[in-house]
Amino acid sequence: MLEQSQIKTPEYVSINFSIAGIGSRAAAFLIDSLIIGVFNFVIFILALFSLDSIIYLLFYNPDSLWILAWAVLLIFVINWSYFFLFEYFYNGKTIGKRLIGIRVIQDNGHRLTLLSSFIRNFLRVIDDLPGGYFIGIIMIFFHNKHKRLGDLMAGTIVVHDKAPNKKKKRSKSVSSDKQNSQQHVIAFDSVLINQLTEHDYQLVKTYCQRYPDLPKHEKASLTRQVGEIILPKVHLDQHLNNLTEVDNILHQLYSRLKDEWSY
Known part of the structure; x- marks a missing residue:
């Protein structure tokens, strides 16, 4: 173990x-x-x-x-x-x-x-x-x-690290969890995005990278914790009651930020 x-x-x-x-x-x-x-x-x-x-x-x-x-x-x-x-x-x-x-x-x-x-x-x-x-x-x-x-x-x-031979299986389970939410494209406020710090980016990045490996009960808890920190900063905290939508927002935000903050 x-x-x-x-x-x-x-x-x-x-x-x-x-x-x-x-x-x-x-x-x-x-x-x-x-x-x-x-x-x-x-x-x-x-x-x-x-x-x-x-x-x-x-x-x-x-x-x-x-x-x-x-x-x-x-x-x-x-x-x-x-x-x-x-x-x-x-x-x-x-x-x-x-x-x-x-x-x-x-x-x-x-x-x-x-x-x-x-x-x-x-x-x-x-x-x-x-x-x-x-x-x-x-x-x-x-x-x-x-x-x-x-x-x-x-x-x-x-x-x-995540095992390479299990990535596809995990990706399938994650995509099924978010199948509907992925269709909803989020329009982020560019001004608010530019105010996010590197710590904010690292938090979102870590969440998105570790999400596929987490047990189902931990996914909900982590999504709520990260959402309560990040979503108010981009004025999307009205979605906090919907964890599926929170997860969708965090993944889209990561896609938006990674080109700027990756090094």
Whole structure:
């Protein structure tokens, strides 16, 4: 059974996430390590092929050592930046995390920031001590939210994402819940839309992304909570008594805002 963590957003809405344990994180890390290893091997082989021979390099032409120096530097950059860049630009996922179905988010439920991604991956150097990711494994195993040092310092947590092979089934159930309401297109006031903050957007985004995974009784509760916060800001609070309509408004609002606020 997956361990649950309840996260309160800055808007005081509680959202449940399933924490990724050491097994799923280790599996994702092994996949990522394999991918990095393939890149390292290719770079090393290309560097060797660019030289006549190792003996010639070491004893007759030491100046060409720069080729190996550049190869080592490139390998270092790939090893360090792989996790940092993928997790920031790929919504908290590396290739391994995506395949396993987990991702990194901030403790408040929001998307990983550039600084958070930098800190948690910079501290991999310490988590890897004395070797074989020993410190990181020990901390993940004993911490109640399975956090390593990088997660503690960056304020991040690794959670289970929506399973790709279940998305279609979940989408069908959601679309059936909203089949009638989707036909009603909402006319938002542009002035009121422009007054919404990034926190408002993040709340609506989190609601829409997590909605398909929630049990039916939690959907109603969360829809009401988010609706009571957002709808008055766009002067649509007259719809609060109709949760189906509230859900429709929130999803349409997310579609309207995501191009502006996505990063």
